[in-house]
Amino acid sequence: MIEGISIYELLTVTSILFFIGIYGFITRKNLISVLISVELILNAGAVNFVVINKYLYPDVLQGMIFSIFIIAVAAAETALAISIIINLYRKISSVEVRDVETMKY
Amino acid sequence: MNYSLIILIPLIPLAVFLVLGLLNRKIGPAVSGLIGVSGILLSTVLSFYTAYQYFGVVGKVSGAYPTLVESVVWMNFTDTLRIDMGVLIDPISVMMLIVVSTVSLMVHIYSRGYMKGDEGYTRFFSFLSLFTFSMFGLVLATNLFQIYIFWELVGVSSYLLIGYYYTKESAVAAAKKAFIVTRFADLGFLIGILLIGYYTGTYDFGALNDPGGAILSNWAPASFMGLSVLTWGLILIFIGGAGKSAMFPLHIWLPDAMEGPTPVSALIHAATMVVAGVFLVARLFPMYFFVEDGFALQIVAFVGAFSALFAAVIALTQTDIKRVLAYSTMSQLGYMMLALGVSGYEGSEGLGYMSSMFHLFTHAMFKALLFLCAGSVIHAVHSNELKDMGQLRKYMPVTHISFLIAALAIAGIPPFAGFWSKDEILVAVFEHNTFLYGIGILVAGLTAIYIFRIYFGIFWGKNKAYEHSPHESPSSMTFPLVVLAVLSATVGFIPFSSFISPDRTGFEGHIDIPMAIVAVAVALLGLGVAWILYKKESEMVSRLTDRLGVLYTWAHQKFYVDELYLFVTKNILFKGIAAGAAWFDRNIVDGTMNLIGNSTVVLSRKIKGMQSGRVQDYAMAFVSGTVLLAILFIYLWTS
C-alpha cells in the first residue's frame, strides 16, 4: 500500500483508465488504435487486481499472480492481433474497421 | 373354406396393377397383355373354386347359407366401434365374385384385340387391374368402412379409365363429371356411414344385419324430422348407391362416361361398378327392410321405377349407340332397385331381392355382351353414330348373332337369360304394387323397342357407303363375344332362388305362367314395333317424331337434366357461393397470411441495419446496455 493514498483514489484512477479504453475502443476507426484501447482496458483491470490484493489481503499473492497472467495473455493476444492485422493489410490493403464487416447480415 | 385363396382373388389384380403400373414403359404390349389376362384368369379360377366350395362343400348350415367372415382389426375407435379389413363370404358376395371375374376376364381378352396398337396399352391394362382389384375388395368387404374405401377406389379407377384418352377434351370433361357427381353422392354415403356408426356403435355388416339383433329390434335410437336416424342414414347411403348406379337425378355422368374405351364401358359402366349401388342396398337389405318398416326401401323402389322409365324413354331417342346402351343400363339398374324395393324378407317373400340379384347377374352378362358387340361394330366402322351403320350383318356375322342373342335377352324373350330374371322382377312387383307393375311392364315394352331399334339400325337398314369395307373383328375379340353369348342364352336356367334369398334359406322358384305370357307379349309387341319402324329406314319414324313434337325434343335432349345441373352449378354455385368464398379466400384468408409475411419482411428489412457487422457498433450497444443494467441494479439495491 502507498502511504497516504486511499484505495478509493486508486480505484478511481483505474476506473477512469478503463472507460477511456472503452471510449477509444468504440470511437477509433483503425484496428491498431482499437488494439491500443484494449491494452488500456487490460491494464486498468490488472492494476485493480493488484490494488485490491495489496490493500485488502496483503498476506496473499493471488491478485498479483493474476496480473502476471493478464500480462502474459495480453502479450499473446497482441501478437495474434498484430499478425491478423498484417495479414489483413496484405489482403485488402486496409486496416480500417469499416472495411472489415463481412459479419454483416 | 380356404381364406388365403379367397384373399388372393383381389390381391392378384393388385399385384398385376403394381407390376404393369411400375414397369409401364419397360415392357411391351404383348407381355403386359399376357400378364393382365393371366392374372385375371387366376382370379377367375379362384372365384369359381370359391363358389364351388361355398355352395357345394360348405352348403347350408341349419337350413341357411352361413356368412363366413375372416378379418383383422385395422383401426380401433371404441370397444365395439372399429374398422376391420377382411373378407366376407355369403351368397351375394360369391355371386358378385363370379360376375366380376367372368366379365373382367372376357373384357381383358377382348381388350387385347380392341386396344391393339394403342399407345397406352400397358397403362390401360394396369388401370383395368386396379379396377378389378377394387371391385373384388368392394364385394368382399366385411364392414361399411371397408366397402367405402373400395367404393372410392372403383370411383378413382373409373375416373382414370373414362379419361383414358386424356388428350381428348370431351373425355377429360366426362371423367371429371363422373368423378364429381359420384363424389357428391359419396358425401351422402359417408354421412350415412357416420350416422349409422354413431348411433349403432358398429360398422360390421354381421351386427347391423342381424334381424333378431339389438340394432334392428330397436331401430329408433333417436329421430329427426319424424324419421328414425337410422332411416336417414340408410337414405343417405342410398344416395351414395344412387350416384354409383346412376339413379335419377344423379345419372348424368353415365352417358358421358361412354367417352372411355368400349371395353371399359362394358366392364365398369355396364356390368360391375354401376351395380355397386344395387349391391350396397342388397348388402344392407335387412336394415333397409326392418328399420322403420322399410320406409327407406319405399324410396329405393320409387326412385328405381322412375329411373327405369325415364332412362328407357331417353334411350328411344339417342343416336349414339353407346349412349343408347348407357341409358339402357340405367333403366335396367332401375329395375334392380325397384325389385329390391318391393322385396320381403322371409322365404319366398324375398322374391324381389332374389330377382334383383338374378337380374344383376344376367344383366352383367348380356349388357357386357351388348357393349362388346358395340365395340366390335365401332371398331369396324370407326363411328358411334347409328346413321353411319347399316347392313353390317353381311360383314360381321359373329357380332351380329351375338348382338341378336343379347338383344333378345335384354328384351325378355324366352329362353334367353333376361326373360327369367325380368319375369321374376315383374312378379315380385305385381304382388307388391300394381302401379309400379304398370311402370315395369311399360319399361319392358320400351326396352324391346329401343334395343331392336339399334339392332335393326346397325345390322339391317340401308347399306352405307363405307370408306373401308367393314370386316369381322379378330378372334381375340370374337371369342369373348361367343362365350358371353352362350352365357346370355343359358344362365337363366340357374335355379337362382335356391341359392339367394334375403334370409339365405333359399326357396323353390317357379314361373308364373300368366305373368310370363303378359311380359313376353309386351316384349314381342315392342319387338314388332321396332321391326315395322326400323327394319327398313322409312318415313314413318320422322313422321312419328314430328307428331310427338315437344315430347320427342325433350327426350332427345335428355329432359334437360344436364342443363339444369349446369344452371345450378354455373349460376348459383359458381357465381353466388363460390365467388363469395373465393373473395373471402383471396382477401381475408390470403390477406391475413400475406400481412403476417409482409410485415415480417418489412420489419426484418428495418432491423437488418442494426446488424452492421462492425464490431464497434456491437461494442457500443453492449457497453450502453451494461451501463444501463448496472445503473438499474445499483438503484434497486441501494433503495
Place this chain on the structure above:
Amino acid sequence: MERILFYILALIMIGFALASVMSRRMLRSVIYLLFVLCAVAGVYFMMDYNFLAAIQLTIYAGGIIVLIIFSVLLVHHIEMRMEIARPTRQLLTALACSLGLAAFLSVIYTYDFQVSGPGPGTEVSVIGAKLLDYGEGGFILPFEVISVLLLAAMVGAIVIAKGTKLSENKNEVK
C-alpha cells in the same frame, strides 16, 4: 512525498491515456500508450511490487509497444492522419462512458473497504514458489496453461502473418 508522486503518476496515466485515444497520428498514439504503461509500472513500484513492475516494463514497454510500433510502420505512413469518428458518435460514446464511470464511482465510494495494515514485502522467490506450487493455493496449472497458450499464440501468429505471399514469392524466384 508519496502522495505527490502518486498524483503525478495518476495525472500522467489519465492524461496520456486520453491523448492516446484522441490523437490522430498513429505513432504518437502508441508512444502515449507507452507513457501510460510506464506510469502503471510506477504505481506497481510504489506498491512494493517490484517484480510486477519489472514485468510490466519489460513485456509491455519493451515487447508489446515495440511490436505495435513495427506493425504501425508496416501498414502506415508516419505522417498519415487517421480518420476520426463522427462527432455525434463521439458524444454518445462519451456520454455512455461517463454514465458508466459515474455508476462505478458511486458503487466504489458507497462501499466500505476493510483495509488491513501494511503486509510483508514480496520477494521474487515467493512468487516463483507460488507459481510452481502444486499444493493448495498453488498456480501450477494456470502457469502451464499460459505457457501452452503462449506457444499456440506464437505458432498461430507466425502462420497467420506469413500468409500466402511468401510461397508465391518462392515460386517467382524459381
